[in-house]
Amino acid sequence: MDLKYIFFSGKNPKLPYYISNYTKVFLPKLFFQIRLKAKLKALSSGEDSEYIRSRVNYYNKLSQKRTCSFSSAFKDLKKSEKVKSVYFLDAYNVISWFRRDYKWNFLPGDITYIPEIPSIVKSRPIHGNNENSVILKLVKVRHFIFVKDKLKFNEKDNKLIFRGKIENKPHRIDFLEKYFGNPMCDLGNVGRWNKKTPEAWQVEKNTIHYHFKFKFILALEGNDVASNLKWIMFSNSIAVMPEPKYETWFMEGKLIPGYHYIKIKDDYSDLEERLKYYIEHEEEALKIIKNANQYVSQFLDEEREQLISLAVMDKYLRMTSQKD
Incomplete structure (x- = not known):
């Protein structure tokens, strides 16, 4: 059963995930950053722009601009020993589209409380004022598994x-x-x-x-x-x-x-x-x-999922007074 589970568990294989995502780490950041403006333009021009905005505003509920004292910048992500590889790779796939000197509060792990300042998290409490908990799509390889069911x-x-x-x-x-x-x-x-x-x-x-x-x-x-x-x-x-x-x-x-x-x-x-x-x-x-x-x-369109992720981060930077 152990061998059968290893090879046929139905879970996402991690090796292709690591190869694909670490390859992106070594690409020049300018490759992504010069395309960001065109990507975000779809928020106002695409057929499903209203739907995308609704999801962006669900994940990022920040409603007023504020100035925050963040202790780390995007460029510090690689240096953090607290960030496990899956958190690093999924977060990096988003922040690599933005300038390295932008700042944030990044909380990897299973977060079940609401932070005191606007923070990027994988999870948050549903109830209460969870505005400071800004969700990104993290640990995708473990959490977003879709397997065809052949039985009725x-x-x-x-x-x-x-x-x-x-x-x-x-x-x-x-x-x-x-x-x-x-x-x-x-x-x-x-x-x-x-x-x-x-x-x-x-x-x-x-x-x-x-x-x-x-x-x-x-x-x-x-x-x-x-x-x-x-x-x-x-x-x-x-x-x-x-x-x-x-x-x-x-x-x-x-x-x-x-x-x-x-x-x-x-x-x-x-x-x-x-x-x-x-x-x-x-x-x-x-x-x-x-x-x-x-x-x-609604989660199966990878291109749209990426756009929503970028828009969530873009709003995070704007609402923390770092970006116009």
Whole structure:
């Protein structure tokens, strides 16, 4: 199973990602910067310019110009030991289009709080005044996975599957304590085992295609968001989860319960009731799948995704009084 998982997990292969993105690092920055003005022109002239602006303003909610004291410039990104390679590469793909002396506050990692000054983040809380949390599309290779599902909904098992790491995640432990061994569920911990959790919970990792055998896939938030939510909503299965508390570039805060996913209570007490309902009401389940697939489709245009990223950063620089 280990070899099968390594070669057929369904996750994005990292080697092509690293080769492609490190190649861009060595290209002259002028190659990008002279094209920026033409790129951003599409914000006002393209057919979907209104849609693009709406997404830019969702990720970057800064509404008034302000002057900020930033401790680092774009040119300092390579020197930072705190930045892991995937954060570096995805951030660099955006800032390389701008002057090296522009400044920012860059917070790599799973950010679940709202910073005191305007900051570039991968994730932020959905609720509250999150204006200072400006989202970029970061860690794309891990989070934005889209795998073709060849099974129809009615060909799948009437069960819920979950495979995830549960260490240091009390809400996931709570779910397994309630439902491990339940005949409607296939659950397991693929993280490290420790004496705080039953050894019976330990299972091997399963491929994304294995998950597609089930009508329902649990999307429980981890340190911030549920990283599997994107590929679940691209499939012919349905995401089952409480209402999300955090969001990323996927705009989890825009998801509608009962329309894009099956919502369960925060204490998970209505899980069986919700699963049985959609097993018995297949037409409603199929509508959710259609809506979820349509929602995901907006993230598949790579050229437009890049333009939105550049526009988010351009607005960040303008709203922090660095750019006219």
